[in-house]
Amino acid sequence: MATALPPLRRATPLLLFLVVVAGALASPARADLVISRADRRVDLTSHIVRAVTSLKVENAGQDPVSQVLLAFPNIQAKNLAAIRAFRTEGKVKGPSTVLPVEVVQPSGAPPELMFFSALLPKPLEKGKTLHLEVLTVFTHSLQPFPEEITQAEAQLVVYQDSAHYLSPYPVKVQTLTIRLPGGRVESYTKHPKAKLVDSELRYGPFEDLPPFSYLPVIVHFENNNPFAVAKEVIREIEISHWGNVQITEHYNIAHGGARLKGEFSRIDYQSRPYVRGVSSFRHLIARLPPRAHSIYYRDEIGNISTSHLWSDSKKTQLEIEPRFPLFGGWQTTFTVGYGLPLQDFVFYSDGKRFLNITFGSPMEEILIEKLIVKVVLPEGSKDIEVSAPFPTKQWQEVKYSHLDIVGRPVVVLEKPDVIPEHNLYFQVYYKFNNISLLREPLMLITGFFLLFGACIVYMRTDMSISKSSPSYLAKLQWDEVQATVQKIQGIFEQCLAVHDKLEASLRDLSRTGDIQICKAARKAADAQFKELSKDLKPLLTSLQSSPQSYQIWPKVDDLITKEREMQEKLMTRHSTVVDCFEKKLRGQDVENRIVLQRQKIAALRQEVESLLEYISDI
Amino acid sequence: LKETSASPPPLLFLLSPHPPELCFSAAMPQTQSSTAASGGGGRLRDAFGGVLCAFTLLLIGLLAFSIRLFSVIKYESVIHEFDPYFNYRVTQFLSKNGVYEFWNWFDDRTWYPLGRVIGGTVYPGLTLTAGTIWWLLNSLNIPLSVETVCVFTAPIFSANASWATYLLTKEARGPGAGLMAAAILAMVPSYISRSVAGSYDNEAVAIFALIFTFYLYVKTLNTGSLFYAALNSLSYFYMVCSWGGYTFIINLIPMHVLLCIVTGRYSSRLYIAYAPLIVLGTLLAALVPVVGFNAVMTSEHFASFLVFIILHVVAMVYYIKGLLTPRLFKVAMTFVITVGLAVCFAVAAVLIALVASSPTKGWSGRSLSLLDPTYASKYIPIIASVSEHQPPTWPSYFMDINVLAFLSCFLPLSDASSFLVLYLVTSVYFSGVMVRLMLVLAPAACILSGIALSGAFSVLTRSMKFQRQTSENAGDGSSNALANSETASKEKPSKKNRKRDKDSEGSSPADHMTEEKLLVLPCGPAAVGIMLLIILSGFYVIHCVWAAAEAYSAPSIVLTSRSHDGLHVFDDFREAYGWMRHNTDVDDKVASWWDYGYQTTAMANRTVLVDNNTWNNTHIATVGTAMASPEKEAWEIFSSLDVKYVLVVFGGLIGYPSDDINKFLWMVRIGGGVFPHIKEADYLRDGNYCVDAHGTPTMLNSLMYKLCYYRFVETDGKGFDRVRRYEIGKKHFKLTHFEEVFTTHHWMVRVYKLKPQKNRVRGKLKLKPAGRSSSKANSMRKIGGKKNPWQ
Numbered sequence A: 001m002a003t004a005l006p007p008l009r010r011a012t013p014l015l016l017f018l019v020v021v022a023g024a025l026a027s028p029a030r031a032d033l034v035i036s037r038a039d040r041r042v043d044l045t046s047h048i049v050r051a052v053t054s055l056k057v058e059n060a061g062q063d064p065v066s067q068v069l070l071a072f073p074n075i076q077a078k079n080l081a082a083i084r085a086f087r088t089e090g091k092v093k094g095p096s097t098v099l100p101v102e103v104v105q106p107s108g109a110p111p112e113l114m115f116f117s118a119l120l121p122k123p124l125e126k127g128k129t130l131h132l133e134v135l136t137v138f139t140h141s142l143q144p145f146p147e148e149i150t151q152a153e154a155q156l157v158v159y160q161d162s163a164h165y166l167s168p169y170p171v172k173v174q175t176l177t178i179r180l181p182g183g184r185v186e187s188y189t190k191h192p193k194a195k196l197v198d199s200e201l202r203y204g205p206f207e208d209l210p211p212f213s214y215l216p217v218i219v220h221f222e223n224n225n226p227f228a229v230a231k232e233v234i235r236e237i238e239i240s241h242w243g244n245v246q247i248t249e250h251y252n253i254a255h256g257g258a259r260l261k262g263e264f265s266r267i268d269y270q271s272r273p274y275v276r277g278v279s280s281f282r283h284l285i286a287r288l289p290p291r292a293h294s295i296y297y298r299d300e301i302g303n304i305s306t307s308h309l310w311s312d313s314k315k316t317q318l319e320i321e322p323r324f325p326l327f328g329g330w331q332t333t334f335t336v337g338y339g340l341p342l343q344d345f346v347f348y349s350d351g352k353r354f355l356n357i358t359f360g361s362p363m364e365e366i367l368i369e370k371l372i373v374k375v376v377l378p379e380g381s382k383d384i385e386v387s388a389p390f391p392t393k394q395w396q397e398v399k400y401s402h403l404d405i406v407g408r409p410v411v412v413l414e415k416p417d418v419i420p421e422h423n424l425y426f427q428v429y430y431k432f433n434n435i436s437l438l439r440e441p442l443m444l445i446t447g448f449f450l451l452f453g454a455c456i457v458y459m460r461t462d463m464s465i466s467k468s469s470p471s472y473l474a475k476l477q478w479d480e481v482q483a484t485v486q487k488i489q490g491i492f493e494q495c496l497a498v499h500d501k502l503e504a505s506l507r508d509l510s511r512t513g514d515i516q517i518c519k520a521a522r523k524a525a526d527a528q529f530k531e532l533s534k535d536l537k538p539l540l541t542s543l544q545s546s547p548q549s550y551q552i553w554p555k556v557d558d559l560i561t562k563e564r565e566m567q568e569k570l571m572t573r574h575s576t577v578v579d580c581f582e583k584k585l586r587g588q589d590v591e592n593r594i595v596l597q598r599q600k601i602a603a604l605r606q607e608v609e610s611l612l613e614y615i616s617d618i
Numbered sequence B: 001l002k003e004t005s006a007s008p009p010p011l012l013f014l015l016s017p018h019p020p021e022l023c024f025s026a027a028m029p030q031t032q033s034s035t036a037a038s039g040g041g042g043r044l045r046d047a048f049g050g051v052l053c054a055f056t057l058l059l060i061g062l063l064a065f066s067i068r069l070f071s072v073i074k075y076e077s078v079i080h081e082f083d084p085y086f087n088y089r090v091t092q093f094l095s096k097n098g099v100y101e102f103w104n105w106f107d108d109r110t111w112y113p114l115g116r117v118i119g120g121t122v123y124p125g126l127t128l129t130a131g132t133i134w135w136l137l138n139s140l141n142i143p144l145s146v147e148t149v150c151v152f153t154a155p156i157f158s159a160n161a162s163w164a165t166y167l168l169t170k171e172a173r174g175p176g177a178g179l180m181a182a183a184i185l186a187m188v189p190s191y192i193s194r195s196v197a198g199s200y201d202n203e204a205v206a207i208f209a210l211i212f213t214f215y216l217y218v219k220t221l222n223t224g225s226l227f228y229a230a231l232n233s234l235s236y237f238y239m240v241c242s243w244g245g246y247t248f249i250i251n252l253i254p255m256h257v258l259l260c261i262v263t264g265r266y267s268s269r270l271y272i273a274y275a276p277l278i279v280l281g282t283l284l285a286a287l288v289p290v291v292g293f294n295a296v297m298t299s300e301h302f303a304s305f306l307v308f309i310i311l312h313v314v315a316m317v318y319y320i321k322g323l324l325t326p327r328l329f330k331v332a333m334t335f336v337i338t339v340g341l342a343v344c345f346a347v348a349a350v351l352i353a354l355v356a357s358s359p360t361k362g363w364s365g366r367s368l369s370l371l372d373p374t375y376a377s378k379y380i381p382i383i384a385s386v387s388e389h390q391p392p393t394w395p396s397y398f399m400d401i402n403v404l405a406f407l408s409c410f411l412p413l414s415d416a417s418s419f420l421v422l423y424l425v426t427s428v429y430f431s432g433v434m435v436r437l438m439l440v441l442a443p444a445a446c447i448l449s450g451i452a453l454s455g456a457f458s459v460l461t462r463s464m465k466f467q468r469q470t471s472e473n474a475g476d477g478s479s480n481a482l483a484n485s486e487t488a489s490k491e492k493p494s495k496k497n498r499k500r501d502k503d504s505e506g507s508s509p510a511d512h513m514t515e516e517k518l519l520v521l522p523c524g525p526a527a528v529g530i531m532l533l534i535i536l537s538g539f540y541v542i543h544c545v546w547a548a549a550e551a552y553s554a555p556s557i558v559l560t561s562r563s564h565d566g567l568h569v570f571d572d573f574r575e576a577y578g579w580m581r582h583n584t585d586v587d588d589k590v591a592s593w594w595d596y597g598y599q600t601t602a603m604a605n606r607t608v609l610v611d612n613n614t615w616n617n618t619h620i621a622t623v624g625t626a627m628a629s630p631e632k633e634a635w636e637i638f639s640s641l642d643v644k645y646v647l648v649v650f651g652g653l654i655g656y657p658s659d660d661i662n663k664f665l666w667m668v669r670i671g672g673g674v675f676p677h678i679k680e681a682d683y684l685r686d687g688n689y690c691v692d693a694h695g696t697p698t699m700l701n702s703l704m705y706k707l708c709y710y711r712f713v714e715t716d717g718k719g720f721d722r723v724r725r726y727e728i729g730k731k732h733f734k735l736t737h738f739e740e741v742f743t744t745h746h747w748m749v750r751v752y753k754l755k756p757q758k759n760r761v762r763g764k765l766k767l768k769p770a771g772r773s774s775s776k777a778n779s780m781r782k783i784g785g786k787k788n789p790w791q
Helices: A008-024 A266-271 A434-460 A470-512 A515-545 A553-582 A587-617 B002-006 B008-015 B019-036 B041-074 B083-103 B125-139 B146-172 B175-186 B189-195 B202-223 B226-242 B246-262 B268-285 B299-323 B326-357 B365-371 B375-379 B381-385 B394-406 B415-433 B435-475 B480-501 B509-519 B523-551 B572-583 B594-604 B617-628 B631-640 B660-674 B697-701 B703-709 B775-787
Strands: A033-043 A049-059 A065-073 A080-088 A096-099 A101-104 A113-124 A129-138 A156-162 A171-179 A185-188 A194-197 A200-209 A216-222 A228-240 A244-255 A284-288 A293-299 A307-311 A316-320 A331-341 A346-349 A352-358 A367-376 A382-387 A393-399 A408-418 A425-431 B559-563 B566-570 B589-591 B643-649 B738-743 B749-754
Touching: A049 A065, A065 A080, A065 A101, A065 A129, A080 A101, A080 A113, A096 A113, A113 A129, A156 A171, A185 A194, A228 A352, A266 B738, A293 A316, A316 A331, A331 B572, A367 A393, A382 A408, A408 A425, A470 A515, A470 A553, A470 A587, A515 A553, A553 A587, B041 B146, B041 B175, B041 B189, B041 B523, B083 B125, B083 B146, B083 B594, B125 B146, B125 B202, B125 B226, B146 B175, B146 B189, B146 B202, B146 B415, B146 B435, B175 B435, B189 B202, B189 B435, B189 B523, B202 B226, B202 B246, B202 B268, B202 B415, B202 B435, B226 B246, B226 B268, B246 B268, B246 B299, B246 B415, B268 B299, B299 B326, B415 B435, B435 B523, B572 B594, B572 B643, B572 B738, B572 B749, B594 B643, B617 B631, B617 B660, B617 B703, B631 B643, B631 B703, B631 B749, B643 B703, B660 B703, B697 B703, B703 B738, B703 B749
Parallel strands: A033 A171, A228 A367, B589 B643
Antiparallel strands: A033 A049, A049 A129, A065 A113, A080 A096, A080 A129, A101 A113, A156 A216, A171 A200, A185 A216, A194 A200, A228 A244, A244 A331, A284 A316, A293 A331, A307 A316, A346 A352, A352 A425, A367 A408, A382 A425, A393 A408, B559 B566, B643 B749, B738 B749
């Protein structure tokens, strides 16, 4: 504790803790392993702290050892987001095997420490050595100090660690390298073996340290990288077997660094954004899978218009800018959604389908304090199983959407403190029959069919309640009148057709001069007229008797007289023309005789037609 | 690309009412002749015409819906402007909490510290409609958000409105004119301006309700059916639920009834059309909380009751006339008239005394400002300040109604058509007073010009046919009989057109013959006329599409500008609201001019002092006074109202003209109307309003000026205001009682926080040099301190 740093108060528990650890040294809870070399590299460039520890472990005891214990003080362990151990062959690029890591509580271990054990695939024999790489990722380990800064100030953070590798085993040689993001280093714990070169701080090498050695060091440095912390992310993956996997991600993001104090001045921010506003961040980058489509970016009050999208065959890169730059302590919410082709993520094996997709958020360097992944399977899915690469809290829900009846099964996975390292593939297995796809279209078809059927039935059936009410009777009568009128109309149409025939016979006459045919036509027409008028009579009487026809009757009456007149005119004209032909008069004279008649007939015909039209309109 | 591709369909749609009919008439003779013998031709043709008509109506509805989607395509699916945000918020509440909670909703996030009883002060029609649609969709498991439903409510209802227009015009004139009117209404710019997708306002639903009520009234008038009368009062109830403009209906229909009575057209149908409407309608209207007893108490409804009484008297007179002999009738009349007059005078005296006792003569301010256009500017500056309450200019008539303004029609006068004419005349007057009521004019103009256009088309097409037939007659002399029969078959379709100008009463066919012959024009002019009409309609369509796409689609919360380097989006309002939503405490109070109240509550979810429901003039005047006061007084007013943030809209950096500096004079006027120490003259230099070097010290020291221009000079070194186009008067100043907490990217919205009160240091007051501020400012401060109404 060489530096006179203000956060001493926070470091005090560490001192106490050291004392406790010293007491625990005597505990026998460790195997006879010796770490011959330990190199730690801590990366502090982002707000997520990643430490890689290379261990060379030697079995100095008698018995083979099948596990290696890794110890962390509780204050570090509570921020531990991920731990992974690999067994390597000593070379940096050599092949490596992942070792399972689990939490253990060795007997007699001090409660201030938390132990993880890396299980070896085969026990380490006596005298053998083993190369082990341990990746640990910590969140919330960079404490902003000061906690509140103004817009113009850079963000300073404090990182605490031990210069000595905290291990239940004796360590022969060890070093600690801390990579800083560059920029100002306010202070660091001075030590004879500490050295700051560019943006790398080295402690060590230390030699021959007993187990549980602890040397607290503190680094206070500038870190202006975006401290993007998502309080909660809900990621909904909806599978549609019509060919789409729709992903909707709801973010609630805050700047987790030093809080902004005082005013936010836009003019300062705009004129010198890298000086006045250096601690803020404007945009986030998401790497979406290739062939992502229909990407949208919005929040509860509408689209957010500031985003950019690039895509190539390997990835789709989305750069989104929240509505406002995020300063320390500011937060915002937004939703990103996109569609993915089904065949890239849903596969079929052994009679089961499975979804194979990454767990975490596609955003770069974002810490998610609580991630909820919901996988919405299509309606009718059965036998659902989940296989995730790390423990998560799981339960099932039902979601109703798009004309569902029984609802879609939803698998919900919840995990706290998710970091980009958790972006691993997980699988959801389920059984689904393709015939279920047709359920909704068929439902729509049936629905419309029923609707139209109901319409037809309604139009064709008599829905009146009281069969004796005056309005109902009036309606019946009216229907009758209409039917009668229609019949009358038909008769008149026939009359007109006969008229046409007569006219045609006249035309034939002028062409061929055959008087006999013409006369015959007249006779036939006469007969037809008589027949028609006979047909008309009962209809007319029934119409006249009906009380509903008071509106129509005068018109029909009018129509009959007009038609009679027309018939007569036509007949006289016909006979005149035939007479003329018999007398072999000149065409011109014939014309002169009938021209008046013709005009009258034409006028009558128009009247008749308009009357017919009028009646049909009723 | 999206814009241009969307325009051809409307063109097709507009023409569709005509070409199908023309084709139809060309195709008919064959059908007719083939089935003439059987007599089923008429039925088949009717069925065909019915299907065609229904299909055309469907297309018109589609056109009405799709022409309003420009805003979604060009911008996004978002709620527009100011009032729609309030309606949206209410709908959200309704869909979340149910209808009973909605009726009892006391909103404490607005009008702080007074609050507002939303359930009792809002016209619930629109919200209930959208809420019902949302509920229906969600119960069918169609997951649409409330916002989506709200955005698309207006286009859906404009399709409904165009169908209602069809029904109304059909009732008055016939289906042809109906189709024409429906097509015109589907894209009349004035209506589009209020019903584009996202403009979720009362008018969107109310215009449908208005037309539909009129339709049912005319239908009842034509049929005399009590069923339609009952439907009519239900439709009137819906209108009352939807919009304050229902008073237009309840005054227009009595006027028409009165007109009918005066012109001697009283009939039992008129009675059935009117009496149930008044009785049922008034009862139903009184059920709406916002109307309540106003339905019988205010002068807006007085005319309807008066006419109700008159109608009964007239009905009685007609009844007695039927009972008595003419001589007895005369005696009875004199008796009744003397007694009746005496009673009338007594009642009238009481009424006049009652009405005169109220200062506004029983009229609400808004109605009064309609009757007397100068009233609002004299007495209620708050109503006069609203931009949509200004009288319109002539270009806006052209813009909103286009060619319709120049088309109108003189009909053979029937009950229905006299109603339409009366509707047009009154709505022209009202639209002349308030630009907002242009909306009421639009349906009337559409219906009448639809009738006129279809009339013109039918005359021209008919005369072309007649012309062809006579020319054939002249050419073919030898076979006259043939020509005649041809004429007969040709003429049949043309009667289809003629049917339109027929009244429901109908005139005798002989009249039609002469009428037809009179109306025949020479072929050439007829063809030219048709061409001109088509061109005119074409221009109308182009204008409408342009208006829908360019003029009326902007959501006004997102602005765009096209420059040489592409489209530039100004999303500052939502940036600021989003910032406030996430980065201020949920119970913080925000002060801004009332324009932004609804948006702040809906988008930022923060409590505001005043909003667009300008029900409390004093409260608005307080905010206006604070904005017009110097910093310290403003701070005192605001902190006495628990205000934590002050929001101002500033357009000077990018040239956004409707900002707070341009609205500032209204704040001064409204503030001064309640607190006399704010004098408009103090803010004007020689009658001119300016904020440059000539600005008065009062102006340049006002809070609004300071908040808008704080550190503005640092942007370009000179402080050049791009809206006012000059350099500002006071460039370098500091804020002592406010601090800037957020300014949006283009500076359009600036949010300031009230600084906490400083700890008092003993003796500091004495040390303060007297000359630190000018004596005038000092005296102002003293006066201001006393005048603060909240102390």
